[in-house]
Amino acid sequence: MTQEDTLARYRHLRAIAMSHNSAALGFVSRQAVLENAKRLGLPEGRMLVAGSKVEMALVFGLAPHAAKEARSRALDRYARATPLPPGSARGPHARRPAPRPLLGLVRRAPARDGRVGGPRRDARGRGVAG
Numbered sequence: 208m209t210q211e212d213t214l215a216r217y218r219h220l221r222a223i224a225m226s227h228n229s230a231a232l233g234f235v236s237r238q239a240v241l242e243n244a245k246r247l248g249l250p251e252g253r254m255l256v257a258g259s260k261v262e263m264a265l266v267f268g269l270a271p272h273a274a275k276e277a278r279s280r281a282l283d284r285y286a287r288a289t290p291l292p293p294g295s296a297r298g299p300h301a302r303r304p305a306p307r308p309l310l311g312l313v314r315r316a317p318a319r320d321g322r323v324g325g326p327r328r329d330a331r332g333r334g335v336a337g
Contacts, residue, residue: 230285231284233285234284235271
């Protein structure tokens with residue numbers, strides 16, 4: 208497989224994944240989006256305030272995959288509600304729940320001086336490069 212073939216396949220599969228992720232956003236409540244954004248430190252009251260498009264993409268990209276304990280994820284609700292296209296694979300793996308993400312953001316880690324995103328400091332409180 209050439210590099211062009213690999214890139215074309217990746218782009219095709221990425222487009223499918225983005226389509227499913229966008230459709231699954233319809234199964235995410237506004238409250239769930241705000242709760243996910245709160246874990247990232249973005250909302251002010253009931254409004255999202257993001258510093259960049261990347262932060263907003265992160266919130267909406269994670270929303271279908273995140274769920275509270277003992278609650279179903281939006282991605283799983285979308286998969287149950289969406290019929291399979293004709294001719295697609297039907298078998299034991301066709302309707303299984305999507306795997307849980309391996310990594311999750313619990314909270315932002317504070318810097319050593321207690322400020323989020325503050326300068327790095329050594330044991331004596333002096334600024335450290337890097």
